[in-house]
Amino acid sequence: MIDRREFIAAVGAGALTASFASLAQPQGKVWRIGFLVQRHLDLVDSDILYGPFRQGMQELGYVDGRNLIIEWRSAEGNAERLPGLAAELVRLAVDLIVAFQTPAVQAAKQATNRIPIVIAAAGDPVATGIVASLARPGGNITGMSGATAELAAKMLDLIREIRPGTTRVAVLANANDPFTKPFLEQIQGSARRMGIGLRPIAVRGPGEFDAAFEKWRSERVDAIIVQPSLPGKPAIELAAKHHLVVTGPTRAFAEDGGLLSYSASPKEQFQRVAVIIDKIFKGAKPADLPVEQPTKYDLVINMKTAKALGIKIPNSILVQATKLIE
Numbered sequence: 001m002i003d004r005r006e007f008i009a010a011v012g013a014g015a016l017t018a019s020f021a022s023l024a025q026p027q028g029k030v031w032r033i034g035f036l037v038q039r040h041l042d043l044v045d046s047d048i049l050y051g052p053f054r055q056g057m058q059e060l061g062y063v064d065g066r067n068l069i070i071e072w073r074s075a076e077g078n079a080e081r082l083p084g085l086a087a088e089l090v091r092l093a094v095d096l097i098v099a100f101q102t103p104a105v106q107a108a109k110q111a112t113n114r115i116p117i118v119i120a121a122a123g124d125p126v127a128t129g130i131v132a133s134l135a136r137p138g139g140n141i142t143g144m145s146g147a148t149a150e151l152a153a154k155m156l157d158l159i160r161e162i163r164p165g166t167t168r169v170a171v172l173a174n175a176n177d178p179f180t181k182p183f184l185e186q187i188q189g190s191a192r193r194m195g196i197g198l199r200p201i202a203v204r205g206p207g208e209f210d211a212a213f214e215k216w217r218s219e220r221v222d223a224i225i226v227q228p229s230l231p232g233k234p235a236i237e238l239a240a241k242h243h244l245v246v247t248g249p250t251r252a253f254a255e256d257g258g259l260l261s262y263s264a265s266p267k268e269q270f271q272r273v274a275v276i277i278d279k280i281f282k283g284a285k286p287a288d289l290p291v292e293q294p295t296k297y298d299l300v301i302n303m304k305t306a307k308a309l310g311i312k313i314p315n316s317i318l319v320q321a322t323k324l325i326e
Contacts, residue, residue: 052267123147168197
């Protein structure tokens with residue numbers, strides 16, 4: 001891939017201010033997108049996130065290093081850094097900001113009411129006050145809703161099917177995420193209907209994970225659901241140490257060693273994000289573009305983790321799986 005700093009130096013000011021009408025020409029408009037994430041950039045650079053986004057942009061004629069520059073900004077897992085990173089993207093005068101997950105979207109919203117913001121998966125953007133409604137978001141924000149709360153509730157069904165005697169499920173929640181309240185409410189509603197006792201603990205970061213897992217081990221919980229805006233790998237490592245089942249509503253969670261994940265398809269999400277960006281670049285206003293919801297979902301099961309935990313995955317679950325990690 002072309003080094004972004006070298007490319008920025010090479011294109012010059014003239015190319016950056018050229019009109020969209022000349023996009024097909026060698027010296028056409030070069031679009032600059034700010035991509036804001038809370039999570040570590042190793043996820044951003046992976047095929048899970050960046051691959052579908054880059055593919056979607058290329059299919060629409062936007063090639064990173066040619067007529068597109070992406071300014072990646074990651075809080076490296078520390079949500080407190082997001083406001084400063086969002087402000088930095090505003091100072092760079094990017095044409096548009098893509099924000100991944102609710103804390104990043106909130107930081108971008110606070111940083112600008114002028115630059116278009118496209119949500120790349122955020123749970124219930126209406127309940128968290130990001131948009132006025134899904135149909136007419138208003139302001140400078142639109143994009144993709146992650147439907148994460150509903151997916152986390154669905155995971156209770158999967159956990160119960162895998163472990164029929166499940167009576168206690170823990171939730172590792174993010175104290176810094178505005179989405180935590182609707183996230184927990186949705187799971188609690190499902191847990192009550194199923195007769196499952198919920199054991200939520202809100203943490204501010206990985207430094208508080210140890211105490212939570214020690215408490216859950218002593219309470220003999222049957223499984224743990226981790227909120228997606230928290231770092232997954234430290235939770236997965238602690239679960240392995242304590243021989244606990246841990247799950248999460250993002251595809252990367254199972255691929256990193258969690259037992260299973262159930263999530264909106266990242267391929268569909270980020271390719272739709274690319275389509276939304278294209279519409280805005282061609283003149284559409286974010287306020288007039290409905291916030292879209294995912295239609296495709298991935299169930300990923302880590303069979304290596306299941307074996308290590310001594311769990312036999314029922315065939316009724318296996319046939320639903322999008323991917324089995326052997």
